[in-house]
Amino acid sequence: MAELTELPPDLVRSGVDLRVAVGRIVRRLRQAHEVGDVTLSEVSVLARLDRDGPNTPAVLAELERIRPQAMGVTLSELEGRGLVHREPDTADGRKVLMSVTPTGRKMLSERRSATTERITRALAEEFTAVERRKLLAVLPLLDRLAERL
Numbered sequence: 001m002a003e004l005t006e007l008p009p010d011l012v013r014s015g016v017d018l019r020v021a022v023g024r025i026v027r028r029l030r031q032a033h034e035v036g037d038v039t040l041s042e043v044s045v046l047a048r049l050d051r052d053g054p055n056t057p058a059v060l061a062e063l064e065r066i067r068p069q070a071m072g073v074t075l076s077e078l079e080g081r082g083l084v085h086r087e088p089d090t091a092d093g094r095k096v097l098m099s100v101t102p103t104g105r106k107m108l109s110e111r112r113s114a115t116t117e118r119i120t121r122a123l124a125e126e127f128t129a130v131e132r133r134k135l136l137a138v139l140p141l142l143d144r145l146a147e148r149l
Helices: 009-031 040-052 057-064 068-080 102-126 129-137 139-148
Strands: 084-088 096-100
Touching: 009 040, 040 057, 040 068, 040 084, 040 096, 040 102, 057 068, 057 096, 068 084, 096 102, 129 139
Parallel strands: none
Antiparallel strands: 084 096
């Protein structure tokens, strides 16, 4: 990988600006939720289980790019709140599969709705139609960037 000093300064500046902008968005979304609420990491795991179905803690850790121990803590928190449950893997009895509970799905839906409402309201009130189209046009690129990090 090239050192930052070897890259064009405008590209480095773009990387800095993008990091700062994304960080501000994430912080603002986090600030909207109450202390003790489900964390973004926990929401990410719930959303993955909801979208992809049951999975093992080891695979979830790999997909979320965190240590297995950290995934264990996350899953314990979610299980303690009744948002996920574990069951033996019928294909390999030594493993367990984690699944979203109906309570977890309900919480995920409510959280998505609240966050989506905030984003939608900001887009409607603060951006022109042309600006909204520009923002939406970069979403596939941001998704691709997220996958490469």
